[in-house]
Amino acid sequence: MTIDFLGISLQSYSWQTVLGSSISGVFLGSIYALVALGLTLIYGVLHIINFAHGSLLMLAMYAVFFLWNILGIDPYLAMFIVVPGGFLFGYALQRTVIGKAGHGKDEITLLVMLGVSIVMENTALFFFTATDRSVRVPYDLDGFDLGVTYVVYPEIAALLGSLLITLVLWFFMSYTDTGKAIRAVSKERQGARLVGINVEHIFAVSFGIGTACVAAAAALLVPTYAVHPQIGYLFVLIAFTVVVLGGMGSFVGALAGGLIIGVTEQLGRLYLGESLGLITISVIFIIVLLFRPTGLFGSKSS
Amino acid sequence: MLEVNAVCKKFGGLNAVSATSLVVPKGKIVSLIGPNGAGKTTLFALISGFLKPDSGRVYFDGKDITNERPHSICRQGLVRTFQVVQPFANLSVKENIAVGAHTRLAKRADALAKATEVARLVGMEKMLKQSAGSLTIAGRKCLELARALSTEPKLLLLDEVMAGLNATEIQEIVKIINGIRDSGVTIFLIEHVMQAVMSLSDYTYVLNQGVIIADGEPREVTSNPAVIEAYLGHGAAERIAAIRTVSSRKETADA
Amino acid sequence: MSNRVRLIGWCTFLVMLSLIPLFITSGRWIDFLEMTMFVAVLGQGWNILGGYGGQYSFGNALFFGTGAYIQALLQFKFGLSPWFSLWFALAGTALVGAMVGYLSFRYGLRGSYFALITLAFAEAFHVLSRSLTAITEGGHGVQLTLNQNPDQAISTFQFNFAGEFLKAYGFYYTIFSIMLIAFCAVWLMERSRFGAQLVAVRENEDSAEALGINTFRVKMGAICFSASITAMAGVYYTQKFLFIEPGIAYGPAKSVEALFAPIVGGLGTVIGPLLGSFFIHGVGEITKEMIGHVLGNRPGVDLILFGVILVLVLAFLPRGLAGLVEDLWKRIFRGRNA
Numbered sequence: 027m028t029i030d031f032l033g034i035s036l037q038s039y040s041w042q043t044v045l046g047s048s049i050s051g052v053f054l055g056s057i058y059a060l061v062a063l064g065l066t067l068i069y070g071v072l073h074i075i076n077f078a079h080g081s082l083l084m085l086a087m088y089a090v091f092f093l094w095n096i097l098g099i100d101p102y103l104a105m106f107i108v109v110p111g112g113f114l115f116g117y118a119l120q121r122t123v124i125g126k127a128g129h130g131k132d133e134i135t136l137l138v139m140l141g142v143s144i145v146m147e148n149t150a151l152f153f154f155t156a157t158d159r160s161v162r163v164p165y166d167l168d169g170f171d172l173g174v175t176y177v178v179y180p181e182i183a184a185l186l187g188s189l190l191i192t193l194v195l196w197f198f199m200s201y202t203d204t205g206k207a208i209r210a211v212s213k214e215r216q217g218a219r220l221v222g223i224n225v226e227h228i229f230a231v232s233f234g235i236g237t238a239c240v241a242a243a244a245a246l247l248v249p250t251y252a253v254h255p256q257i258g259y260l261f262v263l264i265a266f267t268v269v270v271l272g273g274m275g276s277f278v279g280a281l282a283g284g285l286i287i288g289v290t291e292q293l294g295r296l297y298l299g300e301s302l303g304l305i306t307i308s309v310i311f312i313i314v315l316l317f318r319p320t321g322l323f324g325s326k327s328s
Numbered sequence: 329m330l331e332v333n334a335v336c337k338k339f340g341g342l343n344a345v346s347a348t349s350l351v352v353p354k355g356k357i358v359s360l361i362g363p364n365g366a367g368k369t370t371l372f373a374l375i376s377g378f379l380k381p382d383s384g385r386v387y388f389d390g391k392d393i394t395n396e397r398p399h400s401i402c403r404q405g406l407v408r409t410f411q412v413v414q415p416f417a418n419l420s421v422k423e424n425i426a427v428g429a430h431t432r433l434a435k436r437a438d439a440l441a442k443a444t445e446v447a448r449l450v451g452m453e454k455m456l457k458q459s460a461g462s463l464t465i466a467g468r469k470c471l472e473l474a475r476a477l478s479t480e481p482k483l484l485l486l487d488e489v490m491a492g493l494n495a496t497e498i499q500e501i502v503k504i505i506n507g508i509r510d511s512g513v514t515i516f517l518i519e520h521v522m523q524a525v526m527s528l529s530d531y532t533y534v535l536n537q538g539v540i541i542a543d544g545e546p547r548e549v550t551s552n553p554a555v556i557e558a559y560l561g562h563g564a565a566e567r568i569a570a571i572r573t574v575s576s577r578k579e580t581a582d583a
Numbered sequence: 584m585s586n587r588v589r590l591i592g593w594c595t596f597l598v599m600l601s602l603i604p605l606f607i608t609s610g611r612w613i614d615f616l617e618m619t620m621f622v623a624v625l626g627q628g629w630n631i632l633g634g635y636g637g638q639y640s641f642g643n644a645l646f647f648g649t650g651a652y653i654q655a656l657l658q659f660k661f662g663l664s665p666w667f668s669l670w671f672a673l674a675g676t677a678l679v680g681a682m683v684g685y686l687s688f689r690y691g692l693r694g695s696y697f698a699l700i701t702l703a704f705a706e707a708f709h710v711l712s713r714s715l716t717a718i719t720e721g722g723h724g725v726q727l728t729l730n731q732n733p734d735q736a737i738s739t740f741q742f743n744f745a746g747e748f749l750k751a752y753g754f755y756y757t758i759f760s761i762m763l764i765a766f767c768a769v770w771l772m773e774r775s776r777f778g779a780q781l782v783a784v785r786e787n788e789d790s791a792e793a794l795g796i797n798t799f800r801v802k803m804g805a806i807c808f809s810a811s812i813t814a815m816a817g818v819y820y821t822q823k824f825l826f827i828e829p830g831i832a833y834g835p836a837k838s839v840e841a842l843f844a845p846i847v848g849g850l851g852t853v854i855g856p857l858l859g860s861f862f863i864h865g866v867g868e869i870t871k872e873m874i875g876h877v878l879g880n881r882p883g884v885d886l887i888l889f890g891v892i893l894v895l896v897l898a899f900l901p902r903g904l905a906g907l908v909e910d911l912w913k914r915i916f917r918g919r920n921a
Contacts, residue, residue, distance in 0.1 A: 075695040077641075127898035133639060136695055137846060138897050140641070144839060145890035151883035255883075259835055263706055266699055302714040308707035315700050316690045376793065402795035410793070416786035427783040430776045431795035439776070479795055 039296065046175030047292045053181035055288020056188035057243055061261060062268035062280040063192060064239030070275030071212040071232040074132055077139040078119075080262030081146035082237050086112055086244035087253045088150060091159050094248075101161055102183060105245040109238045116237025121230040143258070151255040158252035180249040187246045191239065192281060199277075208232055212275065264291075267311040273324020282322060329354040329483055329514045330406070335374055335384030337367075344370045346538045347384070352483065357505070357515045359525045359546070362535035363559050368518045369411055371535065372485050376408040377401045389482065403431060405482035409475075409489060411518075413468040417461035421452060424460050424471055428478035446478045450504055465492045470501070477508065484508065486517040490524055502528060522550070534558065593854070601759060604752045613755055615868060617823075619860045620758045621816060625837065626844030626856030627765050628813030633842065634850035635769075635778065636805040637785030641698040642705030643813055643841040645683070648832030650676045650814025652712065654821040655725040665740040669818045673811045680810025684803045693788075702838075709833035724828025727821070740822045754823050761819055762857075765812045770853045772808070781805055782851070813841065843889050847896045849905025858904045863889050 061083060068076045089108050093099045099107070123142060128135030169178035199205035210218040211228045219225050251257070268287050272279025290310065295303035314321065330352040337345040345367045352358045360368050373379040375386050377398040385394045388406050398408075416424050425443035426436075433439045447453045450470050455463070460471060469489055476484055486505075490498050502524055509515055519525050525532065525546055532549045534542040536558040542549050549555055553565030560568075600616075607613065625647065633639050650672045657668035683704050687697055712719045719725070730739045742753030772778040780801050783791040792798050821827055831837075848859025867885045874884070900907055 075699065077698075123894065127894055129898075129901070132694055133637075134897055134901075136639065136698060137842075138894055140839070140842075141890045141893035141897065143890075145887050145894070148883035148886040148890065152887060263702065267703075270699070299714070301710060305707055305710040305714075308703045308710065311703045312686070312700060312707070315692060315696060315703075316686055319690075319692075319696065378789070378793075397797075398792045399795050399797045402793060407795075408793055410790065414787045414790045416783055416790065418786060419782065423779070423782075427779055427791070427796070428794045430779055434776055436774050436776060436779065439779070475790075475794060 043296070044293065046172075047296045048289050049172065049175050049177065050181070051289030051292035052285055053177070053185050053288070054292060055285035056185040057247055057284075058264055058268050058288050059281045059284025060184075060188040060191060060243040060246065061240055061265045062272065062284050063195065063277060064236035064243075065265050066269045066272070066275055066277065066280045067195075067239070068233055068236040069269065071208055072120075072135075072229055074135050074139070075266065076233075076236065077136065077262070078124075078143040078146065079236070079240065079265055080258030080260070081143035081150075082112070082116065082258070083240045083244055083247075083261050084150060084253070084255060084258035085115075085146055086237075086241040087248055087251075087257065088154060088159070089241075090245050090248045091161055091253050094161050094163075095159075100163060101245050101248045105187075105242055108241040108245055112241030113234040113238040115234075117230045117234035119237075120233035121226065124233070125226060125229060147255050147258060154255065156254055156256075158254050160252045161248045163249055178250075180246070184246040184250075187242065188281075188284075191242055192277060195235070195239070196277060204228075204231060263311070264307055267307050267314070269321075270311060270319070271314050271321055273321030276321070276323040279321055279323035329389060330375070330516065331387040332371075332375060333385045333387065335371070335381045335386065337370060337374055337379060337381055343538050345374065345381075348535070348538070348540055349384075350533050350540065350543070352514060352516045353531075354514050355509070355512065356530040357509050357517065357528050358531045358533065359529035360516065360518045360533050360535060361520070361525055361549075365537075366535040366558075367538040368535050369487055370538075372408055372487055372518065376406060376485060378408075402479055402481075405480070406485070407476040407479050407481040407483075408485035409472045409487050411487040411491070413465070413472050415460035415463070415468050415471055417459070419460055420456065421447065421458050421460055421463070421471060421474075422456040425474045425478050428475040431479040442478055446474050449477065449507070450474045451500065466494075466497045469493065473501075473504070477513075481513055483514045483516065486515060486519075488518050488520065490519060490521045493521075498524060526550075597763070601756075604755060608751075610751070613751065615864065617755055617758050619864045620762045620857075621819060622840055622844050622864065623857040623860040624758070624762050624765050624819070625813060625816045625841045626848070626860055627762075627769055627853075628809050628811075628816065629841040630845035630850065630852075630856050631769060631772070631812060632805050632809040634845050634852070634855065635772070635781050635785065636802060636809075638693070638802065638805070639698050639842070640701040640809075640838075641842075642701030642703070642838050643809075644833050644835065644837040645701065645705040645708055646676050646680060646810040646813035647817045647820070647837045647841070648705075648708060648712070648827075648829075649679050649810075650817025651821045651827045651832050652719060652725070652817075653814075654818045655727060655827045656719070658727055659720075659725050664738060665818075665822060666738070672818050673814050676810045676814035676817070677807045680806045681803060684806035688799050688802045688806075705833055705835075705838060709829055712829040712833060719829070722829060724826055724831075727825040729825065741825070754819075757822070758819055761815050765815060766853055766857070768808075768812070773853060777801070777804060785851075839886075843893060845903075847892060847903055849903030852903070852905040855903055855905050858908075862904055863892055866892065 061079070065076055065079050068074070086108055089111065090101050090104045093104045093107060094101060119142070124135060124138055127138045165179050167178060169176055169182070199209060207218070207223050207228055208231065210223060211225055215225060218228070264287060268280060268283040271286060272281070272283025287307065287310070290306050291303060294306035298305070332348060332350045334347045334349050335345055336343070336347055348371060360371070362368055370379065374381050377393070377396050380395060385392055387393070388401070388404060391404070393401050393404065393406070416427065422440060422443050425446050426439040429439040429442040429446070433442060444453065444456065447456055450473055452467070452470055452474060455467065460468070463471060469492070473486070473489060490501060493501065498521060505515060505528060517528070529546050532543065532546045533540055534549055534555050541558060542552045542555050556565045556568060557563070603616065604613070625643070628646065629640065629643050653672040653675045654665065654668050657663040657671055658665055683701065687700055692700055713722050715721070730741050742749040780791065780796045783794070783796060784798050784801050788798050843863055844856045844859035846859065847863055848857065849855035867888055870888055871884065896903060
């Protein structure tokens, strides 16, 4: 059955197709969750929305690509290089540029991050040009046949990778001294300062960890997605939607939100087509922002 | 002029304000005192429309204003100042006051003229061009008062307008407030500075933990044992009475 | 700097701008000035809500694109005269502004959340304009037919075949007039009660509310005004290039361009967007001249530079170039009087 509306066709599909789409949505969603994890951590601690997040993802993806292209390193192994590299880059960026230029004021920091992301995107555009870059690994088309859909190894790796990293992050935040310091700063900035925590350092560490998460996500994404300078912009809106849906500052929220968005996007693509499917994200985003800005798991913070 | 009728407000499990009723008669200066955390600012917020009461009603000049928004309440003549002063930092003193003046005046030139006039009333006529962000705490408090005045209020809610001022500044502002009352404005103020409360107010309400525990002339209220206990703790009233008896016995003995 | 001095400076500058075509014949310079003024209008639109109102929109492409599309579609589909359709473009875009404003302000969105929602709306319209092909011609974009009849040049607002002067300078004067109108409107706003209230809302919403300002209405007014001015830039774009498509209309480029100029030039000032636009495009041109040979004319150089300037201005010049000029003026004149 097909309905036509203003040039869009709506069809009904078999439950197998829908299930298949949903499953691939789960895998996609796990990567979104990983990207969102970094964003929610940064928001939770610095109380600002990192507008440079998408550009950081894009740069990390290029790093993984070039490590493969020039040095022949497999993307999954490249994770061991880009994740620490991402941490250092994020730390330096926050400590030197964002922290300083932002003057501690939220509105200005917002604009600084936008400026930084523009510089990063266009530097990439300048040096790498707009052509798509793809990584081809020998196993990227191998996988399992689940009947309703075919799941490739990179997708499984993405899901497992995301879960693993979330676990590691949770452990870090709960049991290490730095993790506790981060939680202290996110709850009560001045109080943390008074007990001797170097707040600027913690800000930078949090930003660094956020970037490291993004770098991990990049390594997991590259086998399936082609890289180009605009890809950051695409992921930014998705990442924000996930974080807003899941709740700012909540790890569980980032995971749940990521999975929900992943599935919704795939189903949206199925029913509304490639391009219109993306509107589901904007719509969810707007609705959540208006009616439940704290998201599913978020706490009320000003 | 103002009648608050059994107003209640809860925040989570905390009863910030419980069944509070009070009256502020026209043309008088009434004060609201009580220890910190008693709920005084919350009450002001409820009266001026910044918070909605869970139950109870607020009447201003005979009209029920309970669920109206602050800006419409202001237009009807009830204006509040804030305990933590919030000037329009990047604007000059004159521009700050003019914002209030615009409530009644549509033309820019009129509002600016009115601003100059009001500034003179509070003694800020020399600071008109200064940026509000560069003022001292006394200056900011004065500015807050001036801004509220320029809206031509009938009732002024002043929230700790003297906090942070030194003795001279307090004397100045007491004079100004008396002047405002003389010009026909009713004043309801929250204050901790007792000398001001005594010298200014015609009537006082005491709020403790969201409940009015006493009201009356300032002098009676401050010697009320319940009030003393609210500020100084349980048993304080007796202790003070005991000391007074001892010292008065000593005086009669020495005499 | 006294108001009279400012006014004289302004008028002189504008008179100069209006006479430039008499002295400059290089097409490249005319193009440069046209583009600078175009971005100045785009920036002034953003400035109303962002600079004066303190609400930063990251999705002003929404207003630009809607203005451009309405202007294009009414001519394309119904053969309306551009002089007629432009009013619909302005009104329609103001309505879109009202919708976004209503949703955002009614639900109390501020700061980053407001920026995000404007981004989401721009992206949503981007997707819609690409998909609702029946209305917008989708990815093909809308191509307006070139009218080669010189007698119809003014009525169809197309100057390419209208004789030497109009061909060279027609659009220059168009964007100059639009800029004058937009800037005058903002200048008047600054001196009005609405302007004073808008700025109060920016500085402190609670205090503004306590002083009798209906903050919701003021913000709504600001976003509609901002939308209309931005739509004017969209209308100009459609007429000049006779082509609009989803990426140009609703892509992030215009949203970003809209905020560069006022931030660099000076938020909340009338001249800010023009100063800012001149500065960044001027620096861009000079850089391209100097480095262009070495690095080749690859895309992205401009924006890298703009991004760096933005961050530097935010770090060191919080009041932008306009603030810098004020400070220098004060120093020079205080020096003289001392």
